[in-house]
Amino acid sequence: MSDGDAARALPGDRFAGLGTEFGGLTRSLLGATTIGGVLRELVTTAARVIPAASLVSITLRGPDGLFYTPVETDPIATELDQVQYRAGEGPCVDAARPDGPAHAESQDLAREAKWPQFGPAAARHGVGSLLAIALLPDARPPQVSGALNVYAHDAGALTEADREVALLLATHGSLALANTRAVTAAELQNAQLRKAIDSRDVIGQAKGILMQRRGITADEAFDILRRTSQELNVKLTVLAETLATRHVDLDLPEPLA
Template sequence: MSIEQDFRTALGSLSGLLMTSQPLETTLTRVAGFAVTAIPGADGVGLTLIEAGQPDTIVASTNFVRVVDEVQYRLREGPCLQAVADRRTQICGSLGGESRWPRFGPRAGRLGVHSALSLPLLVTDRVVGALNVYAHEQDAFTASAVRLGELFAEPAAVAVANAQVLAQTQRLAAQLESALTNRATIDQAIGIVMSRSGASAQEAFDVLRERSQRDHVKLADVARRLVEDAMRRARHRR
């Protein structure tokens, strides 16, 4: 299969991914796999996401990619971080002698990685991460490979952003469900305290809160234990 056919196949697969609602890590893993096929010269690809201002390699097509990325994060320099900061493609064909990253470059070279192509993942006015492509050979990425990488990065950024939104929505839904469950449990516990002591609703809530503070336990956990204890007692009386 020719380079153009490889690229078209990978791009078609990526386009199909835009229409799915898969988990974040599944989406990123597939994007990385498609990128290895789409970008000539690639020996490994990783996807870095920016979470709370910090980079994190979420998926990597092969283990050495994760190792190289971790070196960048530790030294706070390298093509991935530069691509995110500048919002521009970063390319290097001889990392061992790269003056832009004097600490990272030699270390990458000693790991047997000599070429890097880092592509920022841009969605409207924000950077969601970077697509990092590495090769063992020097000067592995031609101008054509860079162009194909940039073309691939555009829909890849959309796929990643969509997956992030889905993951965030699922987290918020889970948090809301948990909050509603906790509220119901606390209300039950208040009712139990009221029935046992004749206290008002506010007084019963204060009892639970004081127990929470005294025992250094979350209020919801105090309430849940009280409700579970009341249920056990009720079963034993049957």
């Protein structure tokens, strides 16, 4: 779909401010010299121009067939991506496969029959809907494929207009990634952002502390961290680092029954 086609598909008031956004995005993407730079620009823009987006991430599938999340707007998105990777199912996994669909989505994850493991797990983490758009759809070995993932807290929150915007973003991103001429296994390994890796580590430590102190499961520990982060309006990584490094007794809620 061309930019003009997408513009006609979107309501006028919704598209009014997107022309400037996409103009700036195109300049930023074409000016990026690394894969990491392109991916960061994609998730930042998606979170800004898709109103229902609560979390945004990128899934990449390496030549070895393994999935990983090099960049996201919040570590919660990485945690949700990882649930899909472990289960081998979900919109992110489907859209990121080289032979996968152009997009995969669910408007009600709690009741989603297509992904019986991931759907209920996502709902327990407070996510109601998810849209994943394929990146690098023409990838061939040893190149990689991927997906742009948009999570929304509420079921039914992601609209057809949101899908059109995400498709435009993914198209721009795919062209920019191809333009870097560096979509190889070695370059993608370098694109594994240190911050994302460190974030996962500190969240794992915080979960372990809560599990030991309270005798709860990993899912319950993560849910406590997520809800506390939202209630205090503090980034999940900051909360987790405080708990993991200072071993303080924070006033965290008990897990839901």
